[in-house]
Amino acid sequence: MRRFLLSLATGIGLLAAPASGKPAPRPAATCSGCEALLELAAANPKREKDRARDAARHPVETMAFFGVRPDMKVGEYAPGGEWYSRFLGLYLGKQGKLVGLFFNPDAPAYDAKMRSGIAAGVAKYPQDVAGFTGFPAANFSAMTLKDVPADQKGTFDRILIPRMLHNMLQWNNADSELRTMRELLKPDGMIGIEQHRAKADAPFAYADGSNGYLRQVDVIRLMELNGFELVRASEINANPKDSANWPEGVWTLPPTLALKDQDRAKYQAIGESDRMTLLFRKRP
Secondary structure: OOOHHHOOOOOOOOHHHOOOOOOOOOOOOOOOOHHHHHHHHHHOOHHHOOHHHHHHHOHHHHHOOOOOOOOOEEEEEEOOOOHHHHHHHHOOOOOOOOEEOOOOOOOOOOOOHHHHHHHHHHHHHHHHHHHOOOOOOOHEEEEEEEOOOOHHOEEEEEEEOOOOOHHHHOOOHHHHHHHHHHHHHHEEEEEEEEEEEEEOOOOOOOOOOOOOOOOOHHHHHHHHHOOOEEEEEEEEOOOOOOEEEEOOOOHHHOOOOOOOOHHHHHHHOOOOEEEEEEEEEEOO
């Protein structure tokens, strides 16, 4: 059933690519045969606590859509909660390489506490993922996007940005971070984005990132301006029940439930946010 849904979602994504009068984007690299290994990672007993969120986050379908193969070098941007890190660690830990990519700590928006947190996150990331997966810590690494080592440039197959672009825009570091990621990618490397989605007609004041939501057309344009082309879009992580106009922004919904017990059952029934799922290729 899940593979059928993957095929269906992929088809929907191809249909959902925005009409702009430009030539259709080139097809994405396929992930033929990797679904079974993704399923094994998702079903791993170590994920007993994490699995409760799979119904909302669709890790198997999303990673297959992004074309993440088990032998790839993959960067996960801003892996604060490490939910995806644990899943990807199980999937990539044997054949591939998982790298936690943390914010450039020199961003003016960060105070001393934030910079200290970034440094701590980088230091503990490999051991955290190794401890969870049982694979050697040498299979995992982490770094900030400040002063990227020359030998890391052009070596990444994929970089994933889950639900983080809104913060990057609020912190005014989206352009610089994306351009550094572009340097890290191989010539045919790709960025996969999952982001809370505002309605197409949402006013800028609501869809500027301050409420967690961004308009899909704005995300695509941002990526184009930073040297990427849209490969395809998917509705894998769509939630039509999300009206994307909540009093406390996206944090009104699970898992945050910012309003605490106020209308809690209502927001739990809606579920996690409506999210765009987009795949971009590094442009020559």
